Amino acid sequence: MEDTTTHRDVVVNGVRLHIAEQGEGPLVVLLHGWPESWYSWRHQLAPLAAAGYRVVAPDQRGYARSEQPADVTSYTMLHLVGDVIALIKELGEEQAILVGHDWGAPVAWTTAMLRPDVVRAVAGLSVPPILPTGLVPPSITRTQYGEGFYQIYFQEPGVADTELAKDIPASFRRILFGASGNNPLNRQPRPWVIPDGRTLLDTMPEPLGLPDWLTETDIQAYADDFALHGEGAFTGAFNWYRNIERNHELLAPFRGRGIDVPALYVVGDRDMVTSLGGAKGLRTPLATIAPRLHAQVVLKGCGHWTQQERPDEVNTALLDFLSHVDRAAAQ
Structure with missing residues (x-):
């Protein structure tokens, strides 16, 4: 399939964002997670565009080719949701379907809620x-989970930032394999907990080889874009984590709200997220939180990098969902 993806920069909420886009039709915005970029959606852009959609994948604020605001408080969930809403308007659209992975999923869910x-x-x-x-x-x-829980480890400015920036390609290689379904340690998913005196990458050694879904070209594509920020290559990404507590204060008025629009949830059964108490407990009552839930898809043997590890299955699920949304709108 010919790659007709185009790239450009837009300014939303005073922040310059790089976007990749392809196709024409109803707008679908793909929101990446940590520590990724638009490139994590490389297998979705063309198939969704071929199905008749305008597909846009931004590098979200602080990531890859996009601008990295210096103030840590510029990365609250309200900023991230504001970027999505402003991006839709900047693209000349009134509405969009959102698809998010990892951190992009909370942004998508919260935007839909608000x-x-x-x-x-x-x-x-x-x-x-x-x-x-x-x-x-x-x-x-x-x-x-204790002080070694990865989200706690990420709170201290400069610690994980410096660790991952020392050798950016190696960091991506180790993290992407480490959280994948191909890592034998993930046959029984477990929370990322870093032992005292160790580092994140200590828990994710260099793989002997890359799985079929990941190449050295892919690793370098991520690394080249993150390297644009120099020693602060990962700081913008970590600043999202450094606002989690602040988000709970800012969004307190919306506790009790749910998702009122059609929804889809896809997860790998070897994804670390499935081992977390909050996430595990929420999967069962998902239809209560999102009463218009179309499907909950579990991919066997798939780890955390859902759309990269299982692109065909994810594309099938997304296209089925998009078709469902379009049919419902036409009725």
């Missing part, structure tokens, strides 16, 4: 809707 007038439908990959803020705050996860 602005159902703009979000036609929402799909989350890996992370279920932990409303209203997207993730459980450190004040709770510290008690559940």
Whole structure:
């Protein structure tokens, strides 16, 4: 299939974002997670465009080719949701279907919760809707998993940032394999907990080889874009984590709200997220949180990098969902 993806920059909420786009038709916005970029959707752009959609995948604020605001408080969930709403408007559209993976899923779910007038439908990959803020705050996860829990480890400015920036390609290689379904350690998913005195990458050694879905070209594509930020290559991405507690304060008025638009959830059964208490507990009552849930898809043997590890199955699920949304709108 010919790659007709185009790239350009747009400015939303005063922040320059790089976007990849392809196709014409109803707008579908693909929101990546940590520590990724638009490139994580490389297998979805063309198939969704071929099905008659305008597909746009931004590098979200702080990531890859997009601008990295210096102030850590510029990465709250309200900023991230605001970027999505402003991007839809900048693209000349009134509404969009959102698809998010990892951190992109909380952004998608929260945007759908706050602005159902703009979000036609929402799909989350890996992370279920932990409303209203997207993730459980450190004040709770510290008690559940201890000081070594990866989200706690990410809170200290400069620590994980420096660690991952030392050798960016190696960091991507180790993290992408480490959280994949191909890593034998993930046959029984477990929370990422870093032993005292160790680092994140200590828990994710260099793989002997890459799985079929990941190439050295892919690794370099991520690394080249993150390297644009120099020593702060990962700082913007980590700043999302450094606002989780703040998000719970800012979004407190919306506790009790659910997802009012059509929804889809896709997760791998070897995804670390399935081992977390909050996420595991939310998967069962998902239809209560999102009463217009179309499907909950579990991919056997798939790890955390859902749309990269299982592109064909994810594309099938997304196209079925998009068709469902379009049919419902036509009735």
